[in-house]
Amino acid sequence: EPEVTQTPSHQVTQMGQEVILRCVPISNHLYFYWYRQILGQKVEFLVSFYNNEISEKSEIFDDQFSVERPDGSNFTLKIRSTKLEDSAMYFCASSPRQGTNTGELFFGEGSRLTVL
Amino acid sequence: GDSVTQMEGPVTLSEEAFLTINCTYTATGYPSLFWYVQYPGEGLQLLLKATKADDKGSNKGFEATYRKETTSFHLEKGSVQVSDSAVYFCALSDQGAGNMLTFGGGTRLMVKP
Numbered sequence: 690e691p692e693v694t695q696t697p698s699h700q701v702t703q704m705g706q707e708v709i710l711r712c713v714p715i716s717n718h719l720y721f722y723w724y725r726q727i728l729g730q731k732v733e734f735l736v737s738f739y740n741n742e743i744s745e746k747s748e749i750f751d752d753q754f755s756v757e758r759p760d761g762s763n764f765t766l767k768i769r770s771t772k773l774e775d776s777a778m779y780f781c782a783s784s785p786r787q788g789t790n791t792g793e794l795f796f797g798e799g800s801r802l803t804v805l
Numbered sequence: 806g807d808s809v810t811q812m813e814g815p816v817t818l819s820e821e822a823f824l825t826i827n828c829t830y831t832a833t834g835y836p837s838l839f840w841y842v843q844y845p846g847e848g849l850q851l852l853l854k855a856t857k858a859d860d861k862g863s864n865k866g867f868e869a870t871y872r873k874e875t876t877s878f879h880l881e882k883g884s885v886q887v888s889d890s891a892v893y894f895c896a897l898s899d900q901g902a903g904n905m906l907t908f909g910g911g912t913r914l915m916v917k918p
Binding site for chain 1: 809841846847848849850851854894896905906907908909910911
């Protein structure tokens with residue numbers, strides 16, 4: 690069964706360093722997302738991406754964050770200068786179409802980011 | 806803004822016990838409601854959904870009914886199994902928000918044999 694894959698599963702970095710989290714969405718999906726979950730808190734929406742551009746983003750997704758689909762398969766989240774509060778589990782998701790009644794996003798296993 | 810509140814865990818049950826995980830929501834429009842489940846070491850996956858009031862979503866013995874009057878979408882299962890041990894997330898998708906989901910905090914369920 691097709692699945693969303695994320696790498697790395699866990700990354701430890703120093704504050705101020707750049708981090709890139711990678712995702713391979715399901716191949717025929719058109720919409721891509723990043724969510725994050727800080728330990729003990731809710732899963733929060735960061736950004737959605739369609740047709741090679743950001744379609745929606747939350748307040749969390751500030752200038753330190755960027756997303757890119759550099760080729761036909763990968764979808765990346767870059768954090769330019771990490772802060773302690775960026776420590777979280779980051780989930781990539783994809784869906785075949787957009788529609789408020791579908792809501793079925795296919796999630797990866799997550800990438801745990803620890804900023805020291 | 807939209808929000809989802811679900812009961813805090815962990816919830817610990819014996820096998821074959823009855824499960825209820827409460828979920829209530831606030832939304833400006835007429836949202837669709839979902840339960841996602843995350844098994845250990847896996848990503849979140851859709852368990853069930855309901856798109857309008859009084860709809861009942863069901864899957865794998867789990868069910869939840871969209872109650873507009875109480876703004877609730879409680880998850881129930883009549884007889885849990887050890888394999889149901891996971892984290893359960895209630896979520897909503899509001900009209901006009903595309904596929905953006907607003908999640909509750911998650912409830913960890915542990916089922917003991």
